[in-house]
Amino acid sequence: MLTFGCPDRTGIIARISGFLADHGGMIVEAAYHTDPDSGWFFTRQVVRADSLPFDAAGLRERFGAVANELSAESSWQVRDTGERPRAVVLVSKAGHCLYDLLGRVASGELDVDIAAVIGNHDSLADITRAHGIPFHHVPFPAGDPDGKAAAFAKVRELVDAHDPHAIVLARFMQVLPAELCAAWAGRALNIHHSFLPSFIGAKPYHQAHTRGVKLVGATCHYVTADLDAGPIVEQDVIRVDHGDSVQDMVRKGRDIEKVTLARGLRWHLEGRVLVHGNRTMVL
Secondary structure, three states: OEEEEEEOOOOHHHHHHHHHHHOOOOEEEEEEEEEOOOOEEEEEEEEOHHHOOOOHHHHHHHHHHHHHHOOOOOOOEEOOOOOOOEEEEEEOOOOHHHHHHHHHHHOOOOOOEEEEEEEOOOOOHHHHHHOOOOEEEOOOOOOOHHHHHHHHHHHHHHHHOOOOOEEEEOOOOOOOOHHHHHHOOOOEEEEEEOOOOOOOOOOHHHHHHHHOOOEEEEEEEEOOOOOOOOOEEEEEEEEOOOOOOHHHHHHHHHHHHHHHHHHHHHHHHOOOEEEEOOEEEEO
């Protein structure tokens, strides 16, 4: 699979397809998008591996000259889709997103190897281990900046040991420091309710209930140093009405969080999400 973005101009598609055809490559899936606001072109190409005389590394090496010719962004990628992707999940106490991901992986619906789950509480250790996945408890001491920094250093060590394709913050209630956001840029995915910026702080569902909102939503986005402001991968909503209690709204919110996170993670793992600045194209 080949993904990249470059300044838009005539002949890009012909150059890519011509390059692949010259090496016998058979394109089995192709998506394109031109963004008129930025003047950039984006594409995702899936090529049959057995149609090429070299592997993914060989394709990456040879395509480099074409990428330079087209002034492609440095984030262009060639990935072997035959390699099962790896993910590490970070959690706190709320388990609805983790339960959902574990179920999708166990049923074969989500093709990813969850290499480990790391929690700043041990509430979700048993369900994780029941699925045969290692659980690591890394406590975060309250009111201790040095202890918190040490905890994040331990989390980074555990995560990086697996070199994951995705780091999933499945209701992980800790703010990643800037250095981790930079190290995991384009790989760390977060999920949260979509009440921001209207209902900030504690008990957003209580605030929303008081205001009589009619929609509950969720946002899956890449993590950046700007809190909850990274490039958005996926969003969705579910309706609520005057008859719903706060507890009903929380339940519906959790439902939409699960679906939105799973969908965003799937698209990320399939290489469908291209990031340009603070925007995404899902191809």
